[in-house]
Amino acid sequence: MMQKKFLSLIVAALPGAARFQHPIPVPDEVAAQSASVTATHTINLSASRPSDASAVPADFVSVGFESAFLPSYANDFSANLVASLQKRMGVPIVIRVGGTSGDRLSINPNQTEDTKCVGSNQCPDGSAATFILGPGYFDGFKKFSGAKFSIQAPIDDKSLAVNATNVRLYVNGVEKAVGKERIGTIQVGNEVQLYEPNAKAYVKDVKEAIRDVVKDLGLGDADRRFQVLDTASGVVKGGNQFGVKGIFTAGLQDVKGRIKYVGEHYYQVSGNMPTGTIQSSLLNHNAITTRFKSYTPSITYLRNNFPAISYVFSETGSALKGSTKFQSYFGAALWSVDFQLYAMSKNVSRVSGTQRPVAKHSLWIPRARLSEPGPQVRAPFYAQPFVAGFIGKSAAGKRGVVNIDLRTPFVSAYAMFEGEVVKRVAIIGLREYTGSGQRNAVQVKLKGLSDSVRSARIGRLHANAGTDAGGFDVNGKNITWQGQQWSYKVDQGKGHGEMTRGSVNVTEGELTVRLPDSEAVIVYLND
Ligand SMILES: *[C@@H]1O[C@H](CO)[C@@H](O)[C@H](O)[C@H]1NC(C)=O
Numbered sequence: 001m002m003q004k005k006f007l008s009l010i011v012a013a014l015p016g017a018a019r020f021q022h023p024i025p026v027p028d029e030v031a032a033q034s035a036s037v038t039a040t041h042t043i044n045l046s047a048s049r050p051s052d053a054s055a056v057p058a059d060f061v062s063v064g065f066e067s068a069f070l071p072s073y074a075n076d077f078s079a080n081l082v083a084s085l086q087k088r089m090g091v092p093i094v095i096r097v098g099g100t101s102g103d104r105l106s107i108n109p110n111q112t113e114d115t116k117c118v119g120s121n122q123c124p125d126g127s128a129a130t131f132i133l134g135p136g137y138f139d140g141f142k143k144f145s146g147a148k149f150s151i152q153a154p155i156d157d158k159s160l161a162v163n164a165t166n167v168r169l170y171v172n173g174v175e176k177a178v179g180k181e182r183i184g185t186i187q188v189g190n191e192v193q194l195y196e197p198n199a200k201a202y203v204k205d206v207k208e209a210i211r212d213v214v215k216d217l218g219l220g221d222a223d224r225r226f227q228v229l230d231t232a233s234g235v236v237k238g239g240n241q242f243g244v245k246g247i248f249t250a251g252l253q254d255v256k257g258r259i260k261y262v263g264e265h266y267y268q269v270s271g272n273m274p275t276g277t278i279q280s281s282l283l284n285h286n287a288i289t290t291r292f293k294s295y296t297p298s299i300t301y302l303r304n305n306f307p308a309i310s311y312v313f314s315e316t317g318s319a320l321k322g323s324t325k326f327q328s329y330f331g332a333a334l335w336s337v338d339f340q341l342y343a344m345s346k347n348v349s350r351v352s353g354t355q356r357p358v359a360k361h362s363l364w365i366p367r368a369r370l371s372e373p374g375p376q377v378r379a380p381f382y383a384q385p386f387v388a389g390f391i392g393k394s395a396a397g398k399r400g401v402v403n404i405d406l407r408t409p410f411v412s413a414y415a416m417f418e419g420e421v422v423k424r425v426a427i428i429g430l431r432e433y434t435g436s437g438q439r440n441a442v443q444v445k446l447k448g449l450s451d452s453v454r455s456a457r458i459g460r461l462h463a464n465a466g467t468d469a470g471g472f473d474v475n476g477k478n479i480t481w482q483g484q485q486w487s488y489k490v491d492q493g494k495g496h497g498e499m500t501r502g503s504v505n506v507t508e509g510e511l512t513v514r515l516p517d518s519e520a521v522i523v524y525l526n527d
């Protein structure tokens with residue numbers, strides 16, 4: 001009797017209990033609401049896809065490894081990080097294995113070591129170092145299941161003729177390891193203006209390399225998968241003989257049916273450019289749009305003359321000089337978000353986040369006993385899941401992106417369309433918050449949402465310490481993307497934490513987001 005009564009009480013209590021449940025507050029929303037608003041920006045969204053929207057390929061997000069260091073990256077830690085990006089993408093991720101060392105290598109089928117650095121006092125980190133690869137090197141490609149690769153045909157040779165044996169041993173080595181379907185691209189040489197005497201000489205090398213590889217891999221007539229140029233960041237101007245126009249008019253168009261990509265390299269700060277501060281050089285939309293102007297002639301030339309060839313940034317990074325904090329803390333991550341989205345809005349088809357173990361701007365350091373401390377996930381890694389989230393996995397409508405000019409260097413915004421419909425808006429708060437004192441914010445009003453948009457979710461790329469955050473592995477100052485983190489120490493880069501996003505109501509086609517300084521958000525409409 002007693003027992004029966006007790007049971008019926010519990011049953012009666014259950015539906016009522018659900019009514020009194022409070023939603024768990026999203027920590028990043030709490031942080032945003034406690035920042036003080038200093039300005040309001042308004043974005044008028046266009047009701048339909050703008051005609052100048054840039055198409056966004058589903059494989060835009062990419063990572064890159066300097067060729068000779070593939071064996072250092074080929075471990076579970078790197079594979080976990082890459083898998084985290086892969087699961088946010090609708091198509092296989094492309095890993096670029098290339099760089100200066102990719103031209104300065106030879107292959108010895110009898111060598112037991114995967115790589116041996118030889119003949120230079122720059123071993124192994126200097127760009128003049130040369131390497132001999134053994135067959136074990138190619139096993140490194142197998143570590144990244146499902147990924148595709150952009151590989152390099154090595155052509156820098158003292159005799160200024162392509163060493164066909166070398167090209168064939170390298171390309172065939174990759175083919176043997178992972179099969180030709182997973183070779184997305186074969187880049188012919190790297191930063192070729194550093195060793196080619198003139199444009200005609202490079203064109204000749206490209207033709208020879210393409211001829212040999214087409215034959216060895218048995219590529220059909222319509223198989224377009226080569227990449228050319230990979231011009232060094234500091235020398236891209238558009239006008240000289242190694243500019244895109246210079247190379248194509250020096251005779252490259254003869255093999256245009258084989259060329260899929262032109263690559264150039266982009267570092268925000270390099271060479272003899274002044275380093276500046278995080279605020280003046282990295283967290284600054286004007287710095288990005290100004291630097292980008294050097295690249296516009298390349299992109300425009302290709303679009304007008306060879307629309308079947310896409311333009312990519314195959315090597316990128318915040319800076320090649322400056323402090324560790326400057327190159328690789330949270331300021332560099334937010335720079336990467338703004339840079340990648342701006343490039344996307346200007347018809348760049350892919351951006352590879354490049355790394356070599358000595359580069360501070362790397363997305364991660366794969367293991368211990370390299371020139372930079374590791375293993376560590378670095379702050380710039382966090383830009384990649386953000387950008388992948390902005391692109392989305394859906395194949396429902398053709399993606400198109402536009403940059404929304406807010407007429408300030410300190411806030412930038414982008415709208416992502418699928419077909420005619422705007423699905424996501426990314427907003428980046430570029431004013432520097434260095435981790436102490438009251439954090440300021442801007443308020444951003446999105447107007448012109450269609451009647452069908454009833455609600456929106458907010459994903460935040462956040463660090464309590466602002467630009468002082470290097471991430472949990474680096475200095476214990478955490479960075480989160482929608483509540484989630486990546487760390488070697490915690491779980492070897494698998495990623496942890498529950499995904500948390502805020503919600504915002506839409507009233508009469510409008511919504512308002514609070515954006516703290518040094519934070520980036522994605523507003524997901526109807527998601
Ligand atoms: C948005 O639209 C309103 C009215 O339609 C206009 O007054 C305002 O200047 C526009 N804002 C921007 C940033 O274009």
Ligand SMILES: *[C@@H]1O[C@H](CO)[C@@H](O)[C@H](O)[C@H]1NC(C)=O
Pocket residue numbers: 051052053054055303345346347
């Ligand atoms: C991107 O390319 C498309 C197609 O060629 C063109 O219509 C559009 O204007 C370009 N966008 C920019 C920002 O250059």
Ligand SMILES: *[C@@H]1O[C@H](CO)[C@@H](O)[C@H](O)[C@H]1NC(C)=O
Pocket residue numbers: 105106107108157163165166169
């Ligand atoms: C050409 O490449 C092969 C294979 O890597 C190497 O053994 C040989 O020394 C190279 N030849 C020259 C002239 O460098």
Ligand SMILES: *[C@@H]1O[C@H](CO)[C@@H](O)[C@H](O)[C@H]1NC(C)=O
Pocket residue numbers: 108109110
């Ligand atoms: C590799 O070993 C084989 C058999 O000993 C030899 O014939 C060949 O010359 C060696 N190749 C190189 C590049 O050392």
Ligand SMILES: *[C@@H]1O[C@H](CO)[C@@H](O)[C@H](O)[C@H]1NC(C)=O
Pocket residue numbers: 472476478485487490
């Ligand atoms: C920082 O991240 C680590 C690893 O996930 C976690 O254990 C720690 O509690 C976090 N610290 C703060 C202040 O959230």
Ligand SMILES: *[C@@H]1O[C@H](CO)[C@@H](O)[C@H](O)[C@H]1NC(C)=O
Pocket residue numbers: 503504505
């Ligand atoms: C959104 O609307 C719902 C339903 O009207 C309301 O309960 C909730 O408090 C609103 N949320 C915000 C953040 O205003």
